Every structure is written in structure tokens, then in C-alpha cells.
Amino acid sequence: MSASLTGRRVLVTAGPTFEDLDPVRFLGNRSSGKMGFAIAAAAQRAGADVVLVAGPVHLPTPAGVRRVDVRSAAQMHAAVFDALPADIYIGAAAVADFTPAQIAPSKIKKRPGEDGLDLHLVRTRDILADVAVANPRPQLVVGFAAETDDVDANARGKLAAKRVDLVAANRVGLKGSGFESDDNTLLVHDAAGHVQLGPASKAEIADRLVALVAARLSQESR
Template sequence: MSCQTLAKAIKDLVMTVASPPRILLIVGGGIAAYKSLELIRLIKKAGLAVSVVLTKAAQQFVTPLSAAALSGDKVYTDLFDLTDETEMGHISLSRQAELVVVAPATANLMASVANGQADDLATTLLLATDKRVLMAPAMNVRMWHHPATQRNLATLRADGVLFTGPDEGDMACGEHGLGRMSEPEAIFGAIQAALKPKARPLNGRHVLITAGPTFEPLDPVRGITNRSSGKQGYAIAAAAADAGARVTLVSGPVSLPTPAGVTRIDVETAAEMHDAVHAALPADVFVGVAAVGDWRAKEIARDKQKKGVDGELTVTLVKNPDILASIGHHPTQRPPLVIGFAAETRNVEVYGQTKLRTKGADAILANDVSKDVFDRDTTNMILIDASGPTAGKHLTKAEVAADLIQYLTTRLK
């Protein structure tokens, strides 16, 4: 090796070691965009480097000059900047960063990325990156709760995108609810957490999870089911896989994407779910989140049943197998930890404690479903185990999943 080559190698090594982690901050178009300036300041104050991309809409709220002054670097706005694109700038920008942050993440940005669109610099970067992505959603409360947004949210989470917020509060439009972008300090805290070496507390563990509803046919057309969306079980499956577990997800009929790194087994009836769960044993943890139907038709009609003259139909129902109890009391393959869920409309804590005793579970997560909570992204949850019930918490389903993973980690130790 020549002296000149050696000197260059040493210089490159020093620059690599000395270079601080770089954040790629994509600012979406929304009133919350003004908070991005404070976020840039916090990132720089911590000694991190930041490259800023402003969407066309974001430039209506934040000027490139303001972002450049705070970041101390060029601000990017156009996919067809010829100087950068001769060197494939959109590729290098997305690869040089340690973390890609989208704040605010508008409904449009989330939809574009969830559906694989790349029609401007921001979305092209998000599809070209091989780094982790953290989104801070910000939108009207009705837009946040819209089924399309929730589908996109589930898709992005399954693809490994991290989220912080949104928060609940007053909005610029005058409405109140979930949709406010998290404050810059909270987003920066999420950035710090994402940059830390990834903990894998469930590495090597097999976590077996059920999710969604079951469907019990009455005839070739009709059947008995329930209103479970599957969101909570899928959130737990994603969190368990992210924590390093080998995850088997036995799912009833839902329209959710399979979380990354999860083995999914689709079933329809409670009997099919029971058989699939037992076939997947042994496991270190069983988490019974599915809303399993308690009854099924004793006989399934071969043809579609007609209304007849009086329009009445009598169906004899018989009990379905109790999946949670069959695992909790399994004579040979009971997992070290068995967790059940209880959705109740009254006496939530009392019924949860009863279920804990009778099902052979180590813990029950009980929630009140007396109000309109189905297909929502938030829930009220009480954890009940041998030490008693915890105080009820109003959490997002992702937060419930994160808390449960922490609980499992502690118990498995």
C-alpha cells in the first residue's frame, strides 16, 4: 500500500469515527410543520447531524431558509435537482442517515408510503431507504380514525415503521381528539430510543398468539361471528417479533397484513383455531387475544336457509372448545407463561379475576367493551395476575403490546 493510499484510508477512518449519527428529517405539509424547527434544534443540540427534506406542502408552513439556518446544512425540496440526481442523491440521502424521521407524517404521506408510491422526493426517499423509519402522525381526528388511515397504519407497522403519537388534544381546526403531532421533546425522545442498540429480550423464545374473531357457519352463506378487528393481537405479534421472539400467529378472518417476521396460520372456526394452537406447541408463551366464539351450530345446513312463512329460524347451539383453558391446564405442554384476554361489558375486574382462576392463566388483560371501542386504535386495559389488578389505563393498542412485552420479559427471567 502506498503512503498516499494509507493516508487516505486513515483520513476516511477518522472521518467515519468522528462523524456523528445523521438523522434524515422529512417534514410533511401540515400546520404542525412549524414544530419541526424546534425538533431540528434539539437534534443539533444533542450533537447529531440532520438533513432536512421539505415537501412542497411543507414549504407553505416552513421556509427552506429557516430549516437550513437551524440544521447548518442544505435543505432538499426537489427530486429533480440535477446536481444531486447525477449522483443518485435520493439514494445516498436515504442511506447516509442512521434514522429517517417523518414529522409531521400527514395522512397523505402515510398513505403514499403504505401503498408503495414514490411521486416526490419525500416518498422516493422513504421507499429507497434501508434504515429504520420513525413517523410522528399529525392530522384531523376524523382523518386519524378513518378506516383507510388505520389500514395504512397497520400496514406501515407491519413493515417495521416506528410511530410516536399522535397525542390527544385541541386542534387547529377547532376539534378535539387524537391527531395532534407529539411535541418535539417527545419525538426527540423517540429518536434517541430508536438510535440505541436494539434490545432483543425475547430472543430464542417461541411466542404463540391468537388474534381476531372466529366465524361459525350456520349454512353455506350465514354464520355467527363477533366484532373483533384483530388489531390488538397483531400489535402484540409485531412487538414480540421485534423483541426477537419466534412468533406463531393463529388468526381468525381479518383484513390486516401479517407483521414482519411473524408466521401466520389462518383459521375460521373456534375448532380450527383450537387445533392450530395445539399443533403449534410447545411454546414459551401463549397469548390468547382472539375473541373466540363460545358457541357453534350443532348442525350446519347444507343449503342456504330460507325465511319461510313466519321468517323464524331455530338453531341449536353447542359449546366450542375453550382454547385458553385447554392451554392453561394442558397436562404436558403448558407454556411457562399463559396470558388471556377478557372483553367484558360489566364487572370487568371481577370477571377478569374469575377467568384468571378458572382458565389456568398466569395473567389476564381485561378491558371494558361496553362502549363503542371496536376497531379503535385505543383501549382501556387492566392487567390482573396473582398480585392483583393494576389500575386501568387508557392506551393505544401498540402501547398495550409494548407493556405486555415488558411484562413477559420480566416474568420469563
Template structure:
């Protein structure tokens, strides 16, 4: 992304405003300059000092500030940028935008701009699903406003859960980068567009894409009742498939034996062994993106017996092991029908980053998602601490629920593939 790119970030009054501090930091890391407007309600959650310090210049707050107007008026502020971003976009800000109200600096800048606008809605689920908000959102989408989120989950209010959580900084950053990369006006197929129950349709960041995901362990037969396997639950791979479908992709999930249900809206192919998984993967190609999250067994028994092996006191049975096919490397090194983006996973118990970097070079993939599975309850658990390893460096993520890892990773991946228009 060019260092000359800039955004105007409008921070609304919601508990999710704190996420904007992380967003500003990430934008700075990507070379995207940020100016910020903080609403009066937003000041209840973050301060102009914290926003301005991270952005590298003062934070604008007051429409009637003579100093600010003399320096850079609200008209110039809203036009001397490449993109306006509203996060969190509260129900109040959305209503002002939809009806053209302009009674403070934020709403005036939004009405006066000639640039595109991206919003990240955040509010209580009932507010999000209210007919008034649905009407306002339908109007904004009709006006060409870009939307990322909201996500579903637990809310700040005790006992409240549902759609309305603001998208995570990584998701918003991916949507910003796609908007800045898409120069053609009127093209709105970016970001994870919010779902409007009974209202307008949605277009996701991966609309028109075919995403292939592998998940779970493989079982390599020793005899009809015994097998070689590992502790993979498939939770991360299944979460990735669900997140890809939520982003608008057509998803093929190739799943080893797991005890969790198939994700909705996903074509799932069930397999047992590594060889069956490879065959299913190759049958699913071509794909735009392939994500290999399955923990495939490295070895299998050379000659599995057709009958149950019996313990007869004559000593241990000979088990000659041979290597299983390397599914990730096979697809990454394809000369034809290679996906545009190939993502591998590396579950390690030591030297996590170093091993992942070596795996990246050896396998020929574009990205490795590495995680430390040392310790009790990590593999098969509900959380993950991952590191994104590419040839350009390493991005470290905090410990997150696997569903959130999946959402963030899909937003990151959406920013790596070229924008597809006309879908």
C-alpha cells in the same frame, strides 16, 4: 425483586425526561431504591425537586458541589448501586460514554463506575440514524452497555416520525428488573435493543423464545353464507405478535378472519372457526409463552346446513347452539407442553375486574388482560384501556394506542419469564 436493590438514574436533557418521573414511581412500587443525577440540560424539562421528591432523597446535579462531595463523592455515588440507568440517553450522553469524556457529574459517574449500565436512547430519528451515533452505539454495545429502545413513532418536532422515541417506563422497568436478576457479568440479552440500520445486530428480551398469539374473531357457520361472529378486528392481537417479533421471539400467530395484513416477521396461520383455531394452537405447541387475544365465539350452531337456509314464510328456523371448545382453558390446564406463561384476554362490558379475576381462577392461566368494551367504537377501535390481573393483584393502565399496549405488555411479559442465557 429484593427491596435491597438500587439503581442510579441519570436523566439526560430530552423531552422524554418527564417519563422518568413515572419510572421512579414504578421502581418505588417494586421496592427498587433510586438515586438520581439530573444533567443541566435535563433541568430544562424536569426539576431537581420533582425528581428528589419521588425518589425520596435529594437529586444530584453538580460535579463541583462541596456539600455533595463531602457527603458522597461521585466515585461512591456511581459504585454504591447495583445498576446505572441513563434515560433519556441523548446523542450527547451516548457520545460522551463512547469516547470516555467526563466533564460533568453524569459523564464522570458513568466513567468511574464498576457496575453495569443500561441506557434508553432518545433523540430525533436523523440523529439516531446518523453514522456518528451508529458508531457510538456500536462501541457501547461492544463495551457491554445494555440498551432498551428506542421505539418508532411521532416525535416532539412537528412532522417528524421514525425511530428515536424513548422506551416507555414499563419497558425500561422490565429491562431494569431483568438486568438486576441477571447476576452473571457480560450477559447482555435483555431489553428491546435498538435497531442500528446497517450497523450492529440486535438481541431482544424474548430472543430464543417461541411466542404463540391468537387474534381476531372466529366465524361459526350457520349455513354457507351466514355465520355467528363478533366485532373483533384483530388489531390488538396482531400488534402483540408484531411486538413479540420485535423483541426477538419466534412468533406463531393464529388468526381468525380479519381485514388487516399479517405482521412482518411472523408465521401466520389463518383459521375460520374456534375448532380450527384450537387445532392450529395445539399444532403450534410447544411454546414458551401463549397469549390468547382472540375473541373466540362462545357458541356455534349444532348442525350447520350445507345449503343456504331460505325464508319461506313458515316461521323462524330452529338454531340449536352448543358451546365451542375453551382454547385458553385447554392450553392452561395441559399436563404436558404447557407454556411457561399463559396469558388470556377478557373483554367485558361491566364488572370488568371482578369478571377477569373469576376468569383467571376458572381458566387456570397466569395473567388476564382485561378491558372494558362497553360503548360505541371500543371493540374494533385503535385504542385500549387494560387492566393486568394476576393472583397478586391488579395493575391499571391508562388508555393507550393498541400498538403501545402491545409494546408495554411484551415488556411486562419479558420480565415474568426467566432470563435465558446463551442465545
């Protein structure tokens, strides 16, 4: 498949978000950012103008890519909408679904006699769903679904619920491909079915995903 994105503007998110509890603790996840960074690099090699909105990861910025660093889900939402409009949006970041209702101004301390700690969490804004109804909307909106179970069913559900064009789903766990790994396997779903990419390195999968996106965009532009 041809992977030309010359003249296209691509917006990619990558990595986790950290939701602060107090000045020393946060809620986070195991995303390394490697998949999203590989996609940004692949899109740039395909000729696109690429903006990468990155959560807190220690990865070098891909050559030719403009990077915006953020920490929280709220900051990522704001950065994404600051970077729109775009022809293609690829939401590879593992964005927190919940954040503490309040951030403690000082370190939360253990108190004598306490057996635990109750946290009040509230929903974060849904970046992918908001991009899918943005005005103007990207021509192609791609979401990611990191699942531990029922990968196909959850990906199909996300495709419909978020009103996106493609969902790239993968199984994650404490071992194997996915988070914190250099390898991955993606099932890329659209309304007609799905195609499997991998198992392979994240760099190779990124090239194949970008080629798939470019081919779809070319077909829709005819």
C-alpha cells in the same frame, strides 16, 4: 421494563372466529384482530420467534411473524395445538363460546307463516383452558377477557377458572376503546393484583404488555 424475548417462542391468537350457519351466514363478533396483531409484532420486535393464529381479519402480517389463518373456533383450537410447544401463549382472540350444532347444507330460507328461527348451539372447546393444562404447558399463559360489565370481577374469575398466569381485561361496547378501535385500555390481572395499561394506542399497549410478560418470565427463570 426490559422487553427481551430473545430465544423465546411465542404463540398468539387474534381476531374473531366465524361459526357457519349455512353457506352464506355465520355467527361472529366485533373483534378486529388489531390487539392480537400488535402483540405479535411487539413480541417479534422483542426478539421472539412468533406464531400468530389469526381468525378472519383483513390485516397485514407483522414482519417476521409466521401466520396461520383459520375461520372457526374448532380450526383455531387445532392450529394452536399444532403450533405448541411454546414458551408463552397469549390468547387475544375473541373465540366463539358456541357454534351451531349443524351447518345447513344450503341457504336457510324464510318460510310462509314462520315468525322466527330456532338455532341449536353447542359449546366450543375452550382453547385457553386447554392450553393451561397442556403437556408441556407454556411457561406463561395469558388470557384476554373482553367484558361489557364487572370487568375486574370477571377477570379475576377467569384467572382462577382457567388456571392461567395473567388475564388482560378490557371493557368493550358499541363505542370507545376495545373492538374495532385503534386504542385500548387493559387491566392485567395476576394472583397478586392488577396493573393498568393505557388508555393508549394498541401498538403502545402491546409493547407494554410484552415488556411486562418478558419481565415476569425473567423473574420466574431466576
